[in-house]
Amino acid sequence: MKRLLVFLIAVGFIWRISGIIMAANNDNQQVTIMVVAVNELAVTGGNITLTINTATAGSGLNNATDTTCALDWTTNSSTNKKVTGQLDTDYSAGISLAVSVTVTGGNGVSAGQQTLISASAVDLVTGMHNEFVSANTLGYTASAPTASPATNTKTVTYTIIDQ
Amino acid sequence: MKKRIIIISILLLGYFVFFARDRLIFAASLSVTGGDIVLTISTAVAGGNPDSVSNEVSGLSYGTNPQTYKITARTSLAAPLFTLMVLVKNIQTGGSGSGGTAQSQITLSTTDQDVVVGVTGGTLANPHTCTLEYTASATAAQGTGNDVHTITYTIVKQ
Numbered sequence: 001m002k003r004l005l006v007f008l009i010a011v012g013f014i015w016r017i018s019g020i021i022m023a024a025n026n027d028n029q030q031v032t033i034m035v036v037a038v039n040e041l042a043v044t045g046g047n048i049t050l051t052i053n054t055a056t057a058g059s060g061l062n063n064a065t066d067t068t069c070a071l072d073w074t075t076n077s078s079t080n081k082k083v084t085g086q087l088d089t090d091y092s093a094g095i096s097l098a099v100s101v102t103v104t105g106g107n108g109v110s111a112g113q114q115t116l117i118s119a120s121a122v123d124l125v126t127g128m129h130n131e132f133v134s135a136n137t138l139g140y141t142a143s144a145p146t147a148s149p150a151t152n153t154k155t156v157t158y159t160i161i162d163q
Numbered sequence: 164m165k166k167r168i169i170i171i172s173i174l175l176l177g178y179f180v181f182f183a184r185d186r187l188i189f190a191a192s193l194s195v196t197g198g199d200i201v202l203t204i205s206t207a208v209a210g211g212n213p214d215s216v217s218n219e220v221s222g223l224s225y226g227t228n229p230q231t232y233k234i235t236a237r238t239s240l241a242a243p244l245f246t247l248m249v250l251v252k253n254i255q256t257g258g259s260g261s262g263g264t265a266q267s268q269i270t271l272s273t274t275d276q277d278v279v280v281g282v283t284g285g286t287l288a289n290p291h292t293c294t295l296e297y298t299a300s301a302t303a304a305q306g307t308g309n310d311v312h313t314i315t316y317t318i319v320k321q
Contacts, residue, residue: 072210134210
């Protein structure tokens with residue numbers, strides 16, 4: 001019986017000690033950070049109206065301009081991106097809309113003033129990579145030197161895509 | 164006499180199994196709960212850096228002997244591409260003693276940094292617990308890629 005008592009006490013100690021052994025003073029966890037491609041572009045300033053209502057006698061109607069809107073963009077791409085612009089549908093004959101983007105920072109280069117059309121997107125800014133830039137002014141110029149009075153509302157879509 | 168010895172033996176064994184083991188921790192212990200996690204950075208507000216991402220699904224379960232302990236954290240990744248921070252939140256004291264005091268958010272490095280100090284008590288059956296809030300951030304300039312960290316939490320005498 002004494003042997004049994006010693007045996008059971010030993011089992012008890014081993015059981016308790018096993019708890020201590022299993023109770024490690026450190027532990028690990030794997031934490032993975034994945035950063036995927038992020039390319040974001042936004043137009044600020046809302047919708048605008050360009051009104052052509054003046055002329056110099058003996059010349060065509062004066063252009064109308066607007067610089068109240070801007071583009072913001074972010075890209076974490078290491079390869080070059082560009083911003084394009086495109087009309088949903090073309091203006092009536094004799095009316096055109098051009099836009100230029102004044103780049104305020106980053107790596108992008110403005111393509112200068114470009115006439116917008118619906119048939120294809122035109123490049124407005126090129127060479128953007130690993131940057132975030134805001135308040136890149138959109139300079140719109142509407143021209144209709146000989147057009148008759150009319151209202152034409154169009155939508156311009158700006159896109160940031162691979163160059 | 165034999166019966167007494169048997170009864171005493173069974174009672175002793177019962178004490179060890181159901182009381183002593185569950186009530187006492189003679190060495191500090193710590194385990195991570197919640198498993199491995201992935202933080203994915205995939206959005207940004209145009210004109211700003213990519214959005215940081217946080218995760219609070221994992222935690223720690225820990226206890227000590229009556230002495231005062233602290234918990235440290237470090238990463239195995241010596242040269243991460245991006246920033247990984249951790250903050251201990253919601254410390255719940257288990258049973259007795261104190262679950263300790265959470266320290267400010269740290270940026271993980273290969274050097275041990277304190278995340279909780281002043282830990283006393285806690286048992287295997289009723290350990291202290293806390294939540295781990297991870298925050299990952301990246302800049303547009305840092306580009307894309309993956310960082311795989313192995314984070315080690317250690318409970319040591321303070």
